[in-house]
Amino acid sequence: MKLTVILLFTVLLQVNASTFAQKVSLSKKNITLEQLFKHLHVQTGYNFIYTGKLLSQANPINIQVEDADILDVLQLSLRDQPITFLVENKTVIIKEKDRSLGDKIQDYFAIPVTVNGKVADTVGNALPGVTIRVAGRQLSTVSDKNGEFSLTVQDGDVLEFSFIGFVRVIHTVKRAEGKLTIVLHEAVRALSETVIVGYGTTKKRDLTGSVSTINTKEIEDIPFTTIDNALAGKATGVEVTKTDGTPGGAVRIRIRGSSSLLGGNDPLYIIDGVPVQVQSNFVNPGFDIGSAVGNNVTASGGVSAGLSTAFVNGLNSLGGLSVDDIESISILKDASSTAIYGSKAANGVVIINTKKGKKDMKPQIVASYYSTVSTPKTPELLNADQYKTLLTEAAQNDFAARTAAGRAIPANVNAIINTPGTYFGTANTNWIKEVTHNTIAHNAEVSVQGGGSASKYFSSIAYNNSPGVVRATNYQRVSGKLNVENEIGTKFRLNTNLIIGYANQNITNGAYDQALISRPDYAPYNAIGGFTDFSTVGASYQNFQNPTALLTATNNAKNFSLLGSLSAIYDVTSNLQFKSTVSLNMQTYNQRNYTPSYLSIGSFYGNVANNGGIGSNSNSRLTNWFVENTLSYNKTFNKIHAIDILAGTSYETRKTSFYSATAAGYPNDNILTSLSSAVTPLVVRGDDPSEPQSYLLSFYARANYSLMDKYLFTFTGRADGSSKFGPSNKFGYFPSGAFAWRISKENFLKNVKWIDDIKLRASYGLTGTQNIGDQMYRTLYTPLSYAGTSALLPSQVGNPGIQWESTKEADGGLDISLFKGRLQATVDHYNKQTSGALLSLPVAPSSSFASLLSNAVGIKNTGWEVSLQGDVIRIKDFKWSASANVTWNTSLVTKLAANANLSQIGNLTGLETGNTTLIEGQPLGIITGLTVIGIIKDATQLAAYKQQLGVYYTAVFPYLSIGDPMYQLKPQGGANYLNSSTIIANAAPKYFGGFTQGFSYKNFDLNFYFTYSQGGKLVWGDHVSSMAFVGTSNANVAMLNRYTPTNTGSDQPQLRLNDQIYYKSNLDVFSSSYIKLRSLSFNYHLNNLRWMKKAGMKNTSVFASATNVFTLTKYPGNDPETSDDPYSVAGGYFDVSNYPTVRTFSIGLKVGF
Structure with a gap:
């Protein structure tokens, strides 16, 4: 007992x-x-x-x-x-607390001592608000704004100085020691910094995977309309390309290269826990309702040209998120970090958390406003006199060559040479200036945050109005955010988050494109005040339009976005937590177009008559529901074993609906332009399914284990079941593991005071992609009626064997922190291999289909990432901080199916996809074309080159003459032919990155933000069109350096009208290397002004900034940072200059109450 x-x-x-x-x-x-x-x-x-x-x-x-x-x-x-x-x-x-009798007697007879002093940091800056406490006694004080304090104590008393973020200091009082100077050392905060990871957070020092964080303070005073624009150069492994200067336009982002041909390569965004796919580059039969507005895609399921019409024209589905509302950004790069998101994470994950309120905080109001002046950066084109001189010269060259060959002379050549006064106009129009202008944008935001003992809240509303530098274009956005967190009892919490955005955008109608090629000798308006008619200018297939007339056409897009979530959190025990979340991502788009009756409708086959105007209206809606349940457990045992375990399940549905209609014959171009006013319906399409088109069921788990805070392990697994694959391939499995060794904890390093942390990391894992169209594995049928009989016609041939695109990635890294966080470095090496990338392969003609979707391509990305950051100088009132990062990435095609419709490319075989060329064993992003080996300088060279051409000369180059290019030839069948598809360059840069320089002096902050890219190549579109001189389009001033009898040293060929000599070649390829001062910002803090304190104003500052300040580059075009296809696997290599790059200057004010 x-x-x-x-x-x-x-x-x-x-x-x-x-x-x-x-x-x-x-x-x-x-x-x-x-x-x-x-x-x-x-x-x-x-x-x-x-x-x-x-x-x-x-x-x-x-x-x-x-x-x-x-x-x-x-x-x-x-x-x-x-x-x-x-x-x-x-x-x-x-x-x-009981006190002894001796203590009481000692206190009674003790002689008091008054201690005066000052508290400062290691560089001499005063520290206000430091708590000074007498140990064991009821006595304390706080340092004032100058860091000074005074306290009456007793000889031998122990003073304790404490301040959040600094190491505590103990001092024993000695009589007659004079004024004290107490120095507090800053704690190493970088290592204890919280980093957001999938479904949770962790300390930076405990990371086992490759995760980059963005310092949001570096971008808060820079007028970025959307957050993706702000990521360039901020993190290793992240390549950001602005497609053009369209306000609110889309941005191309690649994390550690591209991995998919059809499924898109943009990262997954997690915004306050809600997954967001930025773009939908789906392959779908017929009309692609997965896109923002919808677009036609080939029924054969070929390589998708089907990126959303809205995105082509600049819509950005992150536009509803105000940059000022963002609290933190984490970028997950390796498989260990991303595997928890499974099939969505092969392209990396960007986790964005927005601001929240704080407990026991009185309501705080922050208002900000800035105004931005934008100026376009435009190319220099020929003026009217230069244009007439060069066009006449091109006509004369063509006349001489055709005469020598005994061929007929075209009418336009005769007109230019014989009747120039009739052929040429008398104007001198700068079309770029006609369609562009400087603009002023406005941005305002008000936020309120606060909280009580059991709740906290944050709300904001923001407005942005950004007129485009191309006339008749603009971007307007209204966004709002609400976050409320409530504690119900001691164990239950309820969190509500809502982000709403509305964007209204007028998109370019091609006015800028036409301004680049329009004849400068033509005026915008005719003698009676109407638009000058361009329909008869040049060859019929060129479709010249009056740029000023194009400005009057309508191309308007509206987008409403809603990201919402409701979470219930229950603390089962102090270590065990259950969380259930329901979230919604809803996007609605409306795009309206109207082409007035005085504009022609172009096509490759010539201008089509526009009878009474043509208008269209497209609507689409995307609805994504998510339900997630997680159970997490963390505990430390015996102070050396720490575990953190997460298990969860999620269910996602996706539904898209659309409507599109086009009609013609409107009674009036100015008023009656709605669809209901049209006389002739042309096309009507639509689909509004009652059930979601796709489902995703997932199960996932992650376990972190730490042994003695020295050896760190992470194991992650996820299983995704997708309705997009056949019954035998619905589930994909994505495991990963990681290990980190904190070397600085070992005996041989732990006593080295200047080392804060040194950690080695290694990880390996598998992720996947399922971003393809719905029901692609099925054979689909379309109902039809023929001769009064109903029938079904196959519209898509299915392949039930298609599987997940899977990506295996190995990563090794080193994290270093030295001198109490003053110097930090991270180095990573990765090997990322994708197998089974989807591609459309040709099938037998007897099937009545052209291709079949199959897993046919392998892609490998390998690279190094290095980042450094630290404080160069830290002295009293002055601080100079710097950071830099660089990434080397190599993308390689490791496998290409033999039956992938390959063509001969030089001595190799490859696949022309429309936006890039794929060759097994070659890098992604190669550029193919002809190779010019020189310019024909004399009759001897001309005769020798004609002899090499043989019969090919008569068939293809009958007008060959001195000043024309000589192309590399290839022998075939006893004759020489043009080697039309040789590899002439690689568009991908060898390395890229960014660096920042920050200076602060008292209340002043000055920051420089640079990005760079080295080793890439770009085809300059203006050069291609200018050298060809087909028709009568204008050209770039670079053409003034063409070959002429008096300029025989030029490496550019002579100009030829109606050119049949010049093709895209290595002469059109230029280095796209650059160093760009992307932003410059200045901030002055006004917190110490007495009148502001009396008014209750705090955290007040004025700031000024500039973006795209200058670019150091040899690229002759407008901007080397461009992409004609932001969604392609290689990113596009052709500079089409469809919207000018913009330089901005901003000034603003931020006030807190």
Whole structure:
């Protein structure tokens, strides 16, 4: 019986000790003990008994603990207070601390000492608000705004100086020691910094995967309309390309290269826990409703030309998110970090968390406004006199060559040479200036945040109006955010988050494109005030249009976006938490076009008559529902074993609907332009399914284990079941593992004071892609009626064997932090291999289909990433900080199916996809074309080249003459032919990155932000069209350096009208290397002004910034940072200059209350 009682008592003690080991995380400054007890009650469930009179004797405290036992927190908080505590069950009793008789006698006879001093940091900056406490006594004070303090104590008393973010200092008082100078050393905060990872957070020092974080303070004073624009050069492995200067336009982002041909290569965005696919580059039969507005895609399922019409014209589905609302950004890059997201994460993950309120905070209002002046960067074109001279010269060259060959002379050549006064106009129009202008944009935002003891909230509303530098284009956005978090009792929390955005955008109608080629000798308006008619200018297939007339056409797009989530969190125990979330991503788009009756409708076959105007209206809606449930558990055992386990399941549905109609014959171009006013319907399409088109069911788990805070392990697994694959291939499995070794904890390094942390990482894992159209594995049929009989016609041949595109990635990394965080470095090496990339392969003609979707391509990305950051100088009132990063990435095609409709490319075989060329064993992004080996300079060279051409000369180059290019030839069948598809360049850069320089002096901040790219190539579209000189289009001033009898040293061929000599070649390829000062910002903080303090204003600043300040490059075009196809696997290599790059200058004000 006695043994039973003893055992029972022992068990109760163990239960009590285990129950008491509640974990507390808290960071508060200058709070009362009563406030502390409320926080501890909320986090642990313990009750506190005390009297107000008792607590009135206590001093406020500063506290910063993470995952600490409640017993340790109480002992730390009450250590120097006149009170102490007792614990009974789950109740803490606060009582007065007993003092010995000797202490009381000593206090009575002690002679007081007044201590004066100043508290500063290591560089001499004063630290206001530092708590100075006398150990063991009820006495304390706080340093003033100059860091100074005064305290009457006794000789031998111990003073404790504490301040959040700094290491505590202990000082023993000595009589007659004079004025004190106390120096506090900053704690190494970078290592304790919280980093967002999939379904949770972790400390930066505990990462086992490759994760980059973006410092949002570096972008808050720069007028980025959308957040993706702000990522360029900020993180290793992340290549960002702005497609053009369209306000609110789309941006091309690649994380560690491209991995898919058809499924898109943009990263997955997680915004406050809600997944967002930025673009839908789907392959779908017929009309692609997966896109923002919809587009036609070949029924054969070929390589998708089907990127959304809205995105082609610049819509960005991140546009509803205000940059000012963003709290943190994490970029997950390796498989260990991304595998928790499975089939969505092969292209990396960008996690964005927006701002939230804080507990026990009085309402704080922050208002900001800035105004931006935008100026276009435009190319220099020929003026009217230069144009007439060069066109006449081109006509004369063509006349001479045709005469020598005994061929007929075209009418336009005769007209230019014989009747120039009739052929040429008298104007001198700068068409670029006619269609562009400087603009002023406005952005305003107001936010309110606060909270009580059990709740917190954040809300904001923002407005942006950005007129485009191309006339008749603009971007307007209204966005709002609401976040509310409530604690219901001590264990249950309810979080609500809502982000709403509305964008209204007028998109370019091709006016700028036409301005680049329009004849400068033509005026915008005719003699009677109407638009000059361009329909008869040049060859019929060129479709010349009057640029000023194009400005009057309508191309308007509207987008409404809603990201919402509702989460319920229940703390089962102090270590076990259950979370259930329902979220919604809804996007609606409307695009309206109207072409007035005075504009022709172009096509390759000539201008089509426009009878009464043509208009169209397209609507689409995307609805994504997500339901997620997770269970997480974390605990530390014996202070050396720490585990953090997460398990969850999610279910996603996706539904898209669309409507599109086009009609012609409107009675009026100005008023009656709605579809209902049209006389002739042309095309009507639509689909509004009652059920979602696709489903995704997922199960996932992750386990983190830390041994002695030295050896870190992470294991992750996810299974995704997708309705987009056949019954035998619906599920994909994505495991990963990672290991990190904190070398700095080893005995041979742990006593080296200047080393904060050195950690080696290694990871390996598998991710996948399922971003293809719905039902692609099925054979689909279309109903039809023939001769009064109903029938079904196959519209798509299915392939039930198609599988997930899978990507295996190995990563090794090194993280270093030195000198208390003043210098940090990260190095990563990765090997990322994609197998089974989807491609459309040709099938037998007897099937009545051209191709079949199959897993046919392998792609490998390997690279190195290096980043450095630190404080170069840190002295009193002045700080110079710097950071830099560089990425080397190589993309290679490792496999290409033999039956992939390959063609001969030089001595190799490959696949022409429309936006890039794929060759097994060659890198992604290669550019193919002809190779010019020189310019024919004399009759001897001409005769020798004609002899090499043989019969090919008569068939293809009958007008060959001095000044024309000589192309590399290839022998075939006993004759020489043009080698029309040789590899002439690689568009991909060898390395890219960014670097920043930040300076602060007292209240002034100055920041420089550079990006760079080296080793890439780009086809300059203006050069291609200018050298060809087909028809009578204008040309770039670079053509003034063409070959002429007086300029025989030129490497550019002579000009030829009606050219049949010049083809795209290596002469059109230029280096796209550059260094760009992307932004420059200046900020002045006004917090110390007395009148502002009296007005209750705080955190107030004025700022000025500029973007695209200058670019150092040899590229002759408008901007080397461009992409004609932001969604292609290689990103596009052709500079089409369809919208000018913009330089901006901004000034703004931010005020807090």
